[in-house]
Amino acid sequence: MIRHIVMWTVKEGETPRMKFERxxxxxxxxxxxxxxxxxxxxLEVGFNSPSASGDNFxxxxxxxxxxxxxxxxxxxxxxxxKVAEYIGNVRQTRAAIDYEF
Numbered sequence: 001m002i003r004h005i006v007m008w009t010v011k012e013g014e015t016p017r018m019k020f021e022r023x024x025x026x027x028x029x030x031x032x033x034x035x036x037x038x039x040x041x042x043l044e045v046g047f048n049s050p051s052a053s054g055d056n057f058x059x060x061x062x063x064x065x066x067x068x069x070x071x072x073x074x075x076x077x078x079x080x081x082k083v084a085e086y087i088g089n090v091r092q093t094r095a096a097i098d099y100e101f
Contacts, residue, residue: 001041001064001065001066001100001101002064002065002066002067002068002070002071002098002099002100002101003062003063003064003098003099003100003101004061004062004063004064004065004071004074004096004097004098005060005061005062005063005096005097005098006060006061006094006095006096007057007059007060007061007094007095007096008026008057008058008059008087008091008092008093008094008095009057009058009091009092009093010022010023010026010058010059010090010091010092011090011091011092019058022090023047023058023059025086025090026045026059026086026087026090027045027047027059029083029086029087030043030045030061030083031043031045032079032083033074033077033079033080033083036077036079037073037074037077037079037080039065039066039070039071039073039074040063040064040065040074041063041064041065041066042062042063042064043061043062043063043064044061044062044063045059045060045061045062046059046060046062047059047060048060057093057095068100071098
């Protein structure tokens with residue numbers, strides 16, 4: 001099995017609520033990918049605790065796939081690419097890791 005984890009910090013908005021709305025939209029779009037990309041075996045999206053301090057990330061995505069080829073298929077999927085484009089417009093920083101377990 002292959003695990004793909006991505007974390008983002010999200011840009012601040014004109015209002016404090018805007019950042020949360022961006023995070024909620026990211027989560028909704030990411031969760032929808034389960035319906036369109038059958039190679040996804042597991043997909044979770046979470047938000048950092050509001051009480052956390054420091055330089056923590058805001059949003060985390062955890063996905064699992066049967067093989068490296070399935071991960072590659074997911075990454076190249078047009079539905080995934082649309083979501084990635086949206087996230088690219090609202091994120092500040094990104095970190096990712098892929099590993100076999």
